[in-house]
Amino acid sequence: MPDLRVGVLGGTFDPIHHGHLAAASEVRAALDLDRVLLVPTAAQPFKDAHGHAPVEHRLAMCRRAVAEDPYLEVSTVDIDRGGTTYTVDTLADLQSQQPEARLFFIAGADALARLSEWRDADRLLELATFVAVTRPGHVMTDSSGAFAVVEAPALDVSSTDVRRRVGEGRPIRYLVPHAVADYIEEHDLYSGGRDD
Ligand SMILES: Nc1ncnc2c1ncn2[C@@H]1O[C@H](COP(=O)(O)OP(=O)(O)OP(=O)(O)O)[C@@H](O)[C@H]1O
Numbered sequence: 001m002p003d004l005r006v007g008v009l010g011g012t013f014d015p016i017h018h019g020h021l022a023a024a025s026e027v028r029a030a031l032d033l034d035r036v037l038l039v040p041t042a043a044q045p046f047k048d049a050h051g052h053a054p055v056e057h058r059l060a061m062c063r064r065a066v067a068e069d070p071y072l073e074v075s076t077v078d079i080d081r082g083g084t085t086y087t088v089d090t091l092a093d094l095q096s097q098q099p100e101a102r103l104f105f106i107a108g109a110d111a112l113a114r115l116s117e118w119r120d121a122d123r124l125l126e127l128a129t130f131v132a133v134t135r136p137g138h139v140m141t142d143s144s145g146a147f148a149v150v151e152a153p154a155l156d157v158s159s160t161d162v163r164r165r166v167g168e169g170r171p172i173r174y175l176v177p178h179a180v181a182d183y184i185e186e187h188d189l190y191s192g193g194r195d196d
């Protein structure tokens with residue numbers, strides 16, 4: 001039986017936006033993946049977890065965002081493990097859940113720029129094929145050829161921008177799925193104007 005080809009897009013997703021979804025969708029098609037898992041972090045090692053929306057909200061928004069795409073799924077592997085989220089653990093746990101899968105870890109150019117500082121950086125490239133996606137405003141720094149590179153649709157949207165807009169009372173429709181915009185409104189997220 002041929003290997004299952006599974007993409008893994010880890011993220012804080014505070015909140016998930018169309019840049020994430022377009023990148024996941026592009027990589028899935030470009031690399032002929034069977035599916036892409038969106039994996040919300042419990043606590044990203046380089047970010048202050050207390051500054052972020054509670055994991056329940058970040059997870060709920062991810063679930064709403066993928067509801068209508070048969071190729072995208074949400075995995076709670078990092079949330080279930082808890083503590084600080086290290087990708088070396090994410091990949092090991094996903095591989096033991098799906099021994100037949102070949103994993104493709106997807107990250108934007110900004111995230112991969114600091115890959116050498118990630119836990120067990122040397123081992124990571126053995127656990128998955130790393131896929132770098134282009135992102136407006138961020139230069140792809142890797143010239144080692146260690147990553148597969150996929151040109152994502154150039155959507156210049158960030159979670160920081162979405163949070164800031166909500167805080168300023170500006171629209172976020174068309175930057176995030178409608179179901180995510182509705183969720184943010186229903187739960188009054190980000191209205192304090194935090195922009196970290
Ligand atoms: N617009 C985008 N295009 C391509 N990749 C993206 C885009 N936005 C985020 N990514 C990638 O998705 C992954 C998860 O990103 P993350 O959840 O940190 O979103 P973010 O918009 O960068 O958030 P923040 O503004 O809070 O730092 C990272 O690998 C990041 O590089």
Ligand SMILES: O=C(O)c1ccc[n+]([C@@H]2O[C@H](COP(=O)([O-])O)[C@@H](O)[C@H]2O)c1
Pocket residue numbers: 009010011012013039041044045046047085086087088107111117118119
């Ligand atoms: O493993 C690490 O040391 C490590 C350090 C920084 C980021 N990551 C992972 O990179 C992914 C993207 O993170 P972020 O902050 O851009 O959403 C997410 O899955 C993080 O867990 C992982």
